[in-house]
């Protein structure tokens with residue numbers, strides 16, 4: 298394994314320069330109480346003003362006013378605003394991608410990839426703005442028509458996690474805007490700067506769009522959990538899309554249910570892959586290595602559990618260990634680095650705790666130690682860890698948001714699928730096989746119980762065209778493609794009588 302070999306350049310000065318190029322005034326970056334840091338060096342990058350709960354409430358009220366105006370703008374015209382947003386993102390992809398790298402610690406290609414995902418969902422939403430259609434349904438009454446219509450919903454609250462600091466907002470916001478909703482965003486307190494930059498780009502797009510885009514259409518609330526709570530509790534927010542840990546979802550979900558608001562919950566995952574006897578091991582190795590070590594194990598879809606058939610275990614494991622040993626860990630801005638830093642000390646301590654628990658449960662660990670050669674004390678780089686486990690102990694069944702891959706042997710395909718489905722989370726899964734029966738069974742109703750089930754690709758790296766989300770403790774939410782847009786709209790069923798009589802349904806008679 299190569300470690301970073303030089304003291305990283307100042308992340309703070311680079312951040313300030315990028316924000317200026319993205320249209321964020323320097324005055325925003327000082328004088329507040331929320332300290333922003335780069336995980337690359339641990340340096341402080343800004344001190345931001347946090348909104349108070351009262352200010353948050355007033356901003357949400359204003360977003361509701363914006364919704365009342367925006368819903369009158371025809372949907373294809375609303376799509377034009379999203380098209381302009383996509384153009385701003387294209388024009389500033391390099392700067393915003395770099396800022397994602399600086400603030401979330403993603404390697405360069407992943408920082409840029411996150412912005413590309415935003416561009417892709419904008420394109421998708423522009424097309425969608427001309428396809429918000431309902432059904433016409435056969436009615437039992439003559440001279441009647443029955444149909445469904447879809448209407449704007451209201452203020453959409455978005456709460457996002459640190460690890461996809463900007464893409465998650467766009468999966469929700471691009472759809473919400475074309476659906477006629479306004480959006481209020483509470484980003485992670487660990488990644489506020491990328492959110493501020495995106496808001497600046499949105500404002501540029503809105504200025505080009507003109508006065509039809511009302512003030513308050515897109516609102517950013519900088520703050521911690523209590524500001525997220527203000528969004529969750531506000532009666533004028535009919536939908537909150539919340540991405541983060543299952544612990545967060547356990548608090549947010551019941552509160553929304555209490556006031557009958559909609560929840561799109563995108564929570565923790567504990568994703569698995571099964572390697573069968575017929576798997577193409579070259580392809581499998583690449584798929585497993587990226588899914589388990591990419592983004593330093595800080596993707597919701599990161600591969601965390603690997604079930605390897607006993608007949609290929611001894612052939613596959615040494616190759617996987619070699620890949621773990623050769624991966625370059627270090628400053629994510631540097632060429633050739635594949636694994637950047639953990640987000641903070643809390644993530645590092647959680648990883649070490651999980652490794653202790655795994656060892657106590659009989660696990661045999663390779664890697665996992667801190668790579669601290671030249672990093673400042675406040676930066677946390679680790680070698681990804683591979684843990685050979687005899688069984689699926691408690692530690693394996695909980696999500697540790699760090700690069701730990703638990704590897705286990707299995708004998709029969711049915712056993713492997715059962716082990717995979719044994720986790721309380723249900724986000725993503727994959728099988729590596731060339732056996733058509735295994736592939737089909739895995740994606741059938743008796744196979745993987747996850748929201749994402751793949752064949753011969755790893756569990757991470759979803760595209761925006763499909764609906765994204767997972768079952769069980771992952772929360773059940775779906776966002777991005779397919780028919781996810783329906784969550785952002787209100788459905789009405791309409792019956793129209795164009796005759797001169799009033800027949801009642803089900804043959805009911807009521808003549809007065």
Ligand code: NAD
Nearest residue numbers: 458459484485522525526541542545548563564565566597
């Ligand atoms: P987190 O739960 O600590 O925080 C996420 C967001 O929720 C933050 O903005 C935070 O301020 C807010 N929040 C926390 N408690 C809240 C409350 N009671 N009310 C309102 N808001 C509250 O998560 P994190 O550490 O930023 O992100 C990592 C987690 O997110 C992992 O569990 C990962 O699997 C999950 N994640 C899931 C998906 C998905 O699509 N399923 C995507 C990305 C991340």
